[in-house]
Amino acid sequence: xxxxxxxxxxxxxxxxxxxxxxxxxxxxxxxxxxxxxxxxxxxxxxxxxxxxxxxxxxxxxxxxxxxxxxxxxxxxxxxxxxxxxxxxxxxxxxxxxxxxxxxxxxxxxxxxxxxxxxxxxxxxxxxxxxxxxxxxxxxxxxxxxxxxxxxxxxxxxxxxxxxxxxxxxxxxxxxxxxxxxxxxxxxxxxxxxxxxxxxxxxxxxxxxx
Numbered sequence: 485x486x487x488x489x490x491x492x493x494x495x496x497x498x499x500x501x502x503x504x505x506x507x508x509x510x511x512x513x514x515x516x517x518x519x520x521x522x523x524x525x526x527x528x529x530x531x532x533x534x535x536x537x538x539x540x541x542x543x544x545x546x547x548x549x550x551x552x553x554x555x556x557x558x559x560x561x562x563x564x565x566x567x568x569x570x571x572x573x574x575x576x577x578x579x580x581x582x583x584x585x586x587x588x589x590x591x592x593x594x595x596x597x598x599x600x601x602x603x604x605x606x607x608x609x610x611x612x613x614x615x616x617x618x619x620x621x622x623x624x625x626x627x628x629x630x631x632x633x634x635x636x637x638x639x640x641x642x643x644x645x646x647x648x649x650x651x652x653x654x655x656x657x658x659x660x661x662x663x664x665x666x667x668x669x670x671x672x673x674x675x676x677x678x679x680x681x682x683x684x685x686x687x688x689x690x691x692x693x
Contacts, residue, residue: 512676515541520673520681524555525580525590528570529619530599535611536566537593537603537622539582541674542642551649552634553579556642566599568636568643575633576617577647580625584670584682616651626669628653 503510515521524543528536546554557568564572571577582590592607604611604620611620614630621628631647638644658668666686673681 515674516676519675520683523582523590523672523674524553525582525586525593525622525625526555526567526571527578527580527604527619527621528567528576529574530566530570531573532600534600535602535604535620536570537580537607537609538565538567539590539594540567543579546646550634552646553629553631553649554644554646555579556639556644558642564643568645571633571645571647572636574618576619577631577633577645578614578617578619578621579629579631579647580622581627581669582672583626584672586622586624587672587680590672612653614651615653621653625653626655626658627664 501510501513521541522543524540526538526540530536540555540557542556544554546552557565559565563569567577589607589609593603593609595603595606597603597606603609604622610623612623614621614628617630617632619630621630629647629649630651630653632650634646634648636643636645654664659665660668666683669683671683673683675681
């Protein structure tokens with residue numbers, strides 16, 4: 485077997501990996517198996533007034549009451565990256581939904597820029613004013629969540645950023661009868677490496693009683 489794995493104990497050819505003995509990070513395994521992952525396209529503003537925008541696929545809902553979202557950036561070589569640092573310093577950020585029509589622009593904002601450069605400008609994205617925070621949102625995003633910082637939690641080489649939702653913007657084009665219609669949202673999901681998935685192939689299952 486390769487990659488530090490051994491054959492399954494039942495004689496199968498399954499790859500068995502002891503995390504404690506694994507050589508290197510489990511990042512590729514985790515990011516390849518936990519798929520597809522929604523993408524938090526997070527906008528922040530630095531204390532110097534520079535608007536930052538970056539995508540994070542370690543992202544989910546942490547709580548409904550209060551409404552809290554969570555994303556988990558991997559720390560940079562010098563500590564916090566721009567997004568979590570800005571969220572810490574200003575106490576606010578915006579999570580923008582990434583849909584298929586924004587895929588190329590989202591990818592552009594993952595470029596490595598200096599802290600005094602804005603990914604909004606780099607990717608040619610229009611800003612829209614927020615209602616409850618001072619951070620701009622992506623004007624073309626179908627759904628955006630304006631958040632106040634709830635907490636920062638260090639977990640190994642990552643920082644969990646939790647934000648309480650203060651205001652939500654939803655474009656009418658993705659609603660039916662005043663509610664979000666998931667069939668109208670072609671959300672993008674992150675796979676591994678440079679691979680992504682669209683959410684157009686859908687089916688329903690009735691939950692058992």
